[in-house]
Amino acid sequence: MTAPDPKDTLHRYLQAGREAMLWKLDGLSEYAARRPLTPTGTNLLGLVKHLTGCEAGYFGDTFGRPLLDTLPWLRDLDNADADPNVDMWARADESRAEIVGRYQQVCEHADTTIRELALDSAGLVPHWPSDRANTTLHHILVHMTAETHRHAGHADIVRELLDGAVGRHPGDGSIAPGDQWREHRDRVERAAREAAGGDAP
Template identity: 40%
Template sequence: MTVVPPTAGEKPSLVASLQRHREAVLWKLRDLDDEQLRRHLVGSGTTLLGTVKQLASAEYTWFCATFGRPSEHIPAAAFEEDPRADRRVHPWETADGVLAYYAGARAAADEAIRELKITERGTTPDGTVVTLRWALLHAIEETARHAGRLDVLRELVDGRTGDHPPAG
């Protein structure tokens, strides 16, 4: 499990924090079958797999589309037809496919983060100008919030709790 270095600089600390929350997200999915990953456990219809799809689209948005890089984010137009487009997992989408989408988003985001300065400016799809620093902070916040949601969903599936795997 990634540890945020207590004396590192700003960018390495932010990157480590994001990676730590990404790892928690993936841990929440470990050892579950397709039905469990897709199961609707709360009234909103939120699923473990749909939450990961949403995180993937968000990483593509904040780190790729915002900074003029190739992106596979779910475009705003999709939300006109389906307000839950970023988290809806269609019957033809496989768990492996959604997880590969998340892996691709993380890899593309990591490349952008490595290549850009923390003060680099980009423009979000809604026209807001942000820095890479802001995008990192936003992604950490969003990933941590979603990891907490996944923790509750995982507990409802099989009782497993905790924010990270036990040490050992």
């Protein structure tokens, strides 16, 4: 058996995370796609917007391959009045199609970097601490795969809260079907209350 190419393996896992992120938006209204469901404002479209900037920076600027056009929401970050969380939510005048389209374009740009460079190709991440700012494509692939799947996990929870949809993709066989989840949740709640004793709310 031939050992799989490490770059192909990492790239495949990154792509799986990207696809999961976009699937989480399928079938949602504009409000649901943008709705903040945590105290820190976590929302599905904002997660995709955030990952767009990450892919552009790590697979573009890091290796001297910047995008031809700066992402619109990153142009004014040097201004004192700039919103530090501008990449984590979508303004009303930013369409879902625009944000998703930019994500797909940036991922294509990243894929070109991944295909054309070797895993040991050198790069520089200026905003990382100086002792690790010098990096490689291998490191960045691992970093972005972890980053994407971390946010895909956030998206899993947000989407489930919105309409109950779960899984990594449509028809995900790893998620058991049926109404057993209500019973399971009740069982977990009872165990938590029993363990907490008088401390349970």
